[in-house]
Amino acid sequence: MRAVGVIVEYNPFHNGHAFHLQASLKAAQADVVIAVMSGNFLQRGEPALVSKWQRTKMALLNGVDIVFELPYRFATQNAETFANGAVSILAAAGCQYLCFGSESGEIEAFQQTIHFFESQQDSHKKNIKHFMGSGVSYPKALALSYKQLSNSDNYLDLSRPNNILGFHYIKAIHEQRSQITPLTVARKNADYHDEHFASETIASATSIRKALFADINSPSEINQYVPEPTRQLLHEYLNQYGLYHRWENYWPFLQLRLLHSSPEELKEIYEAEEGLENRLQHAATEARSFQEFMERIKTKRYTWTRLQRLCVHILTNSKKINMEGSKRAGYLRLLGMSERGQEYLNKMKKEFALPLVAKLSSFKDEEINLDLKAARVYAMGVPGPAKKFLMEQEFKQPPIIIKK
């Protein structure tokens, strides 16, 4: 059976994702689609709108055959680490292809960019050091250096988030000497971070979340941008838990953590940097919301995303010592499957390069403990008695099976 891998967050699953899935199947001529999906906390350093279990259902009802969780150690990370974890999972699960969305839909520009970087490594490193010395963030320095060195239309526009991710997927494939063939399909017209609706059927997840929060009880505005199962599953989640998760739900917890910790303790947190801890602690005594907190701590040097990721690590108490480790994942955590996905697993699992984890209790591991902790912390966002159900789900929920 031929499998194509996709790397996703589905926050929430929308029509653009459905288009990407169909295009990926077609491009790879594949029998099954395997998704590596972020768990409850996402690459941008935010809690997912709804739990990974609900998003797994969205994925399966919309055509994904297998959903593996991208472990916390990789999910809430910069593009490079995120890509390394995700690619290692797809490779271990026997995917021949990885298909990602990009602006152009042309894989050559990615390949050329990789080769270009390899040939210009020394100048590039020097450049990045120089630009960061002037006080800009790492991604900004990367883009500036690249612009200066490349100076040609053959190369990627690395200021586009999807291009950066694609670039790192291919780089990870190279570095891991993986047999995966990378493919890319052109994205339909919605900018990654677009906050407004621009097309009739395609909208960014950002704009969909914005519309959802604008009027949480009548989300009809999003209907034309998401498939029916997404609509239903969002509705069901809101009924069960009374909210869609967002940072403000976790703000009091973050605030307390900052107020009762010593600077020394905060320094141990992953991504904490010298001097930042005092800034965070001071802002925590002043700010009345997460939004206000972020505005107080933001500087030119650190991107909003970078700071949000640090906040997630503070919230989950993930330390440098917990997050260190291999660039590759250590297990395949199965969140759900279609019947075809089940067939694929039955046929292929003996050849998987990593242990397949269908039940949390059957697998003891430092890395998976971070996922368990993240799930528990995520559940703390729910104020009522449903919190307990969400917390226990991490242990009790068997992989979700959807019969098509």
Next chain:
Amino acid sequence: MRAVGVIVEYNPFHNGHAFHLQASLKAAQADVVIAVMSGNFLQRGEPALVSKWQRTKMALLNGVDIVFELPYRFATQNAETFANGAVSILAAAGCQYLCFGSESGEIEAFQQTIHFFESQQDSHKKNIKHFMGSGVSYPKALALSYKQLSNSDNYLDLSRPNNILGFHYIKAIHEQRSQITPLTVARKNADYHDEHFASETIASATSIRKALFADINSPSEINQYVPEPTRQLLHEYLNQYGLYHRWENYWPFLQLRLLHSSPEELKEIYEAEEGLENRLQHAATEARSFQEFMERIKTKRYTWTRLQRLCVHILTNSKKINMEGSKRAGYLRLLGMSERGQEYLNKMKKEFALPLVAKLSSFKDEEINLDLKAARVYAMGVPGPAKKFLMEQEFKQPPIIIKK
């Protein structure tokens, strides 16, 4: 000027406290009453109903002349440590007398009990070890040993909380070689932990709190047991902050802290003991409320109070290393004063044995940082925007002055 000291929590100030104040003034023939009062977290390991500032107002409006805060390092502690801190403050502030409430109102029994313990030290230590080996708590072992050794009506009934406190006050005076003369007055008839109203005007603070929480918006049931200023100040606090503080307000914070910490981190918390951390963490994943949590962790070995104090230390992240130190307080934190109190301070402060701290920002000290942290954590119990005011009060509030 002659000063009598009292050691109090005023949670809230009631008619029994008013009686004790008048009786203390009279017994000592004193000009001023100086109260050492627990801050926002109390000896039983609970948040105070209302902030220390509001309770300071209660104290001053009801006849206290000076209120010093009993620092966190002593307030949320067993009777012995609590007494040592409080006595050291009264001594440093020049009190000639300490007057406490007791069941009998006779000081001789306390003195005799101290002497008795001193003469029986070795047998007593052996006994305690023996009883604790059989699995009972320390206070229980203390009482059992004492009962076995004393066997006479001349000695105190140490199963009564007020007697235990009084015993430790006098012991602290002895051990600190203080010049303070201890006095005691008989308490009016309400048992320390009584949950029901038994008299017309005197009720325990426990029963008053119970009545308050039973119907938070119409507290008329308590009117006959508290002086008018208490009634008004409680009402004012409820209006401003929307709640009276109790453990359930802090439960989600405690729960998260237990869920995201490693057992190694929990072991560093003050009063944490080997093996208890796993028990706490497991209960945190199961319990839906603080009450349920406590019922799950309770054992014969640990008293409810002892466990609640541990929970306060987890909440405030107070570690063994933070709580170590001298048996005596390091400063006199002035929370408020009457005009007469002000006069006393002006006359006497040059002779004070400890620095007088009227403004938090003017005094840098490890021990007072614990008070600041406790005040901030306490403010986290307030859900709305008033939280910020309460949090900032710790820094901005000058000592309260009440003109009589």
